[in-house]
Amino acid sequence: MKIRDTDLLVLPGLGNAADDDWQGRWLARMPTARRVEQHDWHKPQREAWVDALVEAVAEATKPVVLIAHSVGILTIAHASPLLDKSKIAGAFLVGVSDWERPEMAEKFGDHGFDPVPHEPFGFPALLLASSNDPTCDVERAEVWARAWGARFVVAGEMGHFNAASGHGPWPEGLMTFAQFIATLTPPSP
Incomplete structure (x- = not known):
C-alpha cells in the first residue's frame, strides 16, 4: 500500500502529540x-478513548492504518473487538506504556486501561519497543505484542520515543513506517 491510499489515524499518548515530536511532524x-x-489528553479514560477510536475508524473512507504511541496503543488493544476490521489495513505501534503499574491508578484513578487485553487484533501490526523505556519494561511489551499478533522489534535504547528522548524528526521511524506500510494490503470487506 501507499500512504496516499490510506486514512492514517494517529493515536497520541498522554498529553497529546506536540508539534515538534515525530507524531506532530507526521500529522503536518x-x-x-x-x-x-x-x-x-491529560486524564485518559479507556471508555472515552476507545469510543473516539471506534468512531474515527467508522468515519474513514479509505483503508485505515493506525499509528499509535504509549497509551494510544492500549486504546487499540481495548478497542480491537469493537473495530470494523474490514476497514483496517494495519497498525504501527511505538513505545507502549504499562498502565497496569500501581502508580498509574494512584495518578489517574480508575482509568480502565488495566488489565491490558491479550486478544489478537485481527489485523497486521508492528510494535517498536525501547530497551530503556521508563514507562514499560521491554519484556512486558514483548508479551503484549505476541498476544496481539504483532511483530515485535526492539529498536535499542530509545527512551519513550518522544521529543524528550530525541524523537523529534525521527527519520529512522519514518523509514520503518514506510517499510511497514509497503507490506500491507487493503483489508477484505
Whole structure:
C-alpha cells in the first residue's frame, strides 16, 4: 500500500502529540493523516478513548492504518473487538506504556486501561519497543505484542520515543513506517 491510499489515524499518548515530536511532524507532513481527538489528553479514560477510536475508524473512507504511541496503543488493544476490521489495513505501534503499574491508578484513578487485553487484533501490526523505556519494561511489551499478533522489534535504547528522548524528526521511524506500510494490503470487506 501507499500512504496516499490510506486514512492514517494517529493515536497520541498522554498529553497529546506536540508539534515538534515525530507524531506532530507526521500529522503536518502526511496529507491523509489525522489525529484521533480525545476529550481529555491529560486524564485518559479507556471508555472515552476507545469510543473516539471506534468512531474515527467508522468515519474513514479509505483503508485505515493506525499509528499509535504509549497509551494510544492500549486504546487499540481495548478497542480491537469493537473495530470494523474490514476497514483496517494495519497498525504501527511505538513505545507502549504499562498502565497496569500501581502508580498509574494512584495518578489517574480508575482509568480502565488495566488489565491490558491479550486478544489478537485481527489485523497486521508492528510494535517498536525501547530497551530503556521508563514507562514499560521491554519484556512486558514483548508479551503484549505476541498476544496481539504483532511483530515485535526492539529498536535499542530509545527512551519513550518522544521529543524528550530525541524523537523529534525521527527519520529512522519514518523509514520503518514506510517499510511497514509497503507490506500491507487493503483489508477484505
